[in-house]
Amino acid sequence: MVLELFLDLYSPPCRAIYIFTRKNSIPFEMHPVELAQGEHLKPEFLKVNPLEKVPALRDGDFLVAESESSSEGWELDQGAALGLKLGASEWKGPVDAVQLQQLLGKLTRALQHPDQEVLAARPFLATEQVSLTDLMAFTELMQPTAVGCDLFQDWSWLAVWRARVEATLGLELVQEAHRC
Numbered sequence: 001m002v003l004e005l006f007l008d009l010y011s012p013p014c015r016a017i018y019i020f021t022r023k024n025s026i027p028f029e030m031h032p033v034e035l036a037q038g039e040h041l042k043p044e045f046l047k048v049n050p051l052e053k054v055p056a057l058r059d060g061d062f063l064v065a066e067s068e069s070s071s072e073g074w075e076l077d078q079g080a081a082l083g084l085k086l087g088a089s090e091w092k093g094p095v096d097a098v099q100l101q102q103l104l105g106k107l108t109r110a111l112q113h114p115d116q117e118v119l120a121a122r123p124f125l126a127t128e129q130v131s132l133t134d135l136m137a138f139t140e141l142m143q144p145t146a147v148g149c150d151l152f153q154d155w156s157w158l159a160v161w162r163a164r165v166e167a168t169l170g171l172e173l174v175q176e177a178h179r180c
Helices: 012-023 071-075 078-082 097-121 132-147 156-169 171-177
Strands: 003-007 028-032 056-059 062-065
Touching: 003 012, 012 132, 012 171, 097 156, 132 156, 156 171
Parallel strands: 003 028
Antiparallel strands: 003 056, 056 062
């Protein structure tokens, strides 16, 4: 029986799970769930997660499904610890200049700590090699690039970290996961 992943690749946590499984050669069957189309509200998906959330995975009878209370588990608390949780909905679609400045203002303090303290001292966020914490933070920080905002340009250590993460994962896999 193959692992089934229910993902919307617009969601950073979903992209992190996708990258993790691909990078580790874990065979899976992808079930795209387009949140913007309301597919998470359809009866067939509600059988997977009655709480209407992605990511979700099923392995035979074993099911792990996102919920408001379990979302911190999927994110490994890196969002709370580093203040990098951006919220996918804030970065979807066109963003006007005022809204962009408000969003970037929220991030300045959050980006300062990992850039100037954490990544100045070690190559990755949690360990000496790329971890799921890096994948979760990376997919969150890549979200604004979809609307033309490069968060890395003003943060030298974050830019070096991004290059390390991309080199470790492979640029082709990163681009594939962020193609949405």
